[in-house]
Amino acid sequence: MGGLNASLAVALSGLTADQGALEATSNNVANANTPGYSREVPVLEASDPVVLTPLTFGSGVTLQSIQSIRDPILESQIQQETQTQGQLSALVSALSETQTNFTASTGDIGTEISNFFNSVNQLSTSPSDLSLRQGVLTAAGNLAGAFNVAANNLTAQRSSLDQSVEQDIGQINQLTSQIAQLNGQIANLTNVGETTGTFVDQRTQLVDQLSSLVDVSVIQSDNTLTLTTSSGTALVAGQQSFQLSSQLDSSGTQQVFAQGANITSTIVSGQLGGVLQARDQQIPAIQTQLDTLASNFAGAVNSVQAAGFDLNGSAGGNLFNPPPASGTGAAASLSVAITDPALIAASADGTSGSNGNAEALYALRSQGIINGQSPTDYYSNLVFNVGNASANANAEQSASGLVLQQLNDQRSSVSGVSLDEEAANVLRFQQAYAASAQVITTINTMMEDVINMKTS
């Protein structure tokens, strides 16, 4: 071949390719701050040469494709870490709310236990004094109140976590159906050979969001994503999403169902995992300890009461209403059974001035009446457990936060838009465009030369 027309076509292919490349560059610049955006690189390729023996002529340049630069392995690591981060954030925020119930204050359970025994010790110095007896009743009431408040707060916290479960399920369902939709769009575009970069970015972004909510396993195959929970429950398959739903169980807590099966216990990470862990494990463990403390304490006090005599010389009755036999709910329902201060059984022998039974009551302060531990020892262990759970979750969250930050840095170093780079590309493609245009002008001149040759 050869010839001016061919040269014109070659120069034109340069113009077109550079225009396309510039478009990709300007798209990068425009999306420099778009979350989840992966920078696009124009893939330029020399067009197939034309061979005219013995010569071979190049036939210009083709813009093969616009490729999004991303590292799938890095992205799957980010998704994994996002799940951990979601789980730990939910746990940290739940536990930090929980531990406010056990923070040292003038009315915390530990203080009220001390106050109760203090009032009993004071009564022991003057066992028939009605105002001191009233002091014991008041202290017992305050202690019961402190147990009630802590237990009710924990119950309220569990039910607000219950609402989070429902909200999380709603968000998960929305995300999975969006992902299924994008799967469809990407498949359609791929079938007609279009670029799918932006859609894939969107889908990756949605999977990241989903990861912060629930544990997701991603299976990538020919431009479509299959999502399951880590235990294998399908969430998205191709263009179909599978909705999660919630149902109340017999105890009134929301359970997570997928296609008819209860999968609550299999969800271990993501925000939903953290919420469930706090609601079903951490807080109930604390509730159980609180109930154990309340029921054993009330039981021990009542049996000492029964061994003594009140101010009227009658055998002592219950000071606290007997807690449920199982202990469950003891802290929430703890209450003082009597209003008459004369009914406190301070006397060991029925005489009004005897303090023998008040002394026995006081002795409970250092006796192992709560699973072998004294009430204060048991409570201090409870505080340790609560604080430790919260401190561990905090530490794990910051560690996981650092890992996630590191991974995001790495992702950004692969896929992030560098304005320096884009500026250089703008210059590069602009210059190439100008050069191609100059070639066309030159060919035009040459064409004119050829035409003018005849007329002159």
Next chain:
Amino acid sequence: MRVNPNLLPDLLAALSGTQQQINTDLQEISSGQSINVPSDNPAAAAALVQNAGQTSEADQFLRSVGSVSGELQNGDSALSSVVTALQRAITLGTEGANGTLNDADRQAVAVEVQGIQTELINLANLSYQGSYVFAGTATQAAPYVADSTSPSGVSYIGNSSVNQVTLGDNFSVQSNLPGSQLFSSSGSDMFQAVQDLITSLQTGNDISSAVGEINNAYNFINQQRVFYGNAVNRLNSQQTFLNSQSTQLAQQQNTLGGADLLQVISNLVNAQVSRQATLEAVAQTQSTDLFNFIK
């Protein structure tokens, strides 16, 4: 290798980290406590619960020591009046034994001793905050009632029980002496002695031996007062011990949970400097890229 072109998230994370540090430091400085929630230091928070329990217990023991001290001193001062009354009875008895007195004079002395008898009954029926101090544990009723059928002229309706009050770890104090032990002891019955003195003054017989009985009772009660002296001494030393225990517990509490202000302020200054530097870095780095230079 391509570098991360977008440092902003890292810088923001650093800023939020220093802000967090500043908040924590400020909270520690304003509360004076390094442990504001259990997770700040779970082991120390648990130890603080123990410490608070022990501190509260020591404070209560101090209050109870005060109450028991009051009761004992009250009993002791009643006994001191009893001793004075008995001294007067001895003087009167000695006077009555003097052979120069005629019957009418002795009758007058006997009337005076009867007055002492009433006073002694009143003292033995001392009540403190609504309870009868010398009634054993049957504190609701006056323990001594006049009883003409009894040889001693009174009968004791209290009991012989005593109360022990716990006022420290493994430390307890007997807080009362019953009248049966003090005044109506079988070897030395004070009321019997007084009644005998009255009878002997009235009849003029055996006055000296009746005075001897009063002397016995006088000595016995003085011996019993040692109980009060000892108990008050024990309470005083327990008070000293409890005070020093409170001080120790307060020190321990400060070690466990008090903010180390020098350390915290130095942390705060570091965090502020680091925050300032990061802020300046953010302001600097974001201003330039290649686009600024393309004309």
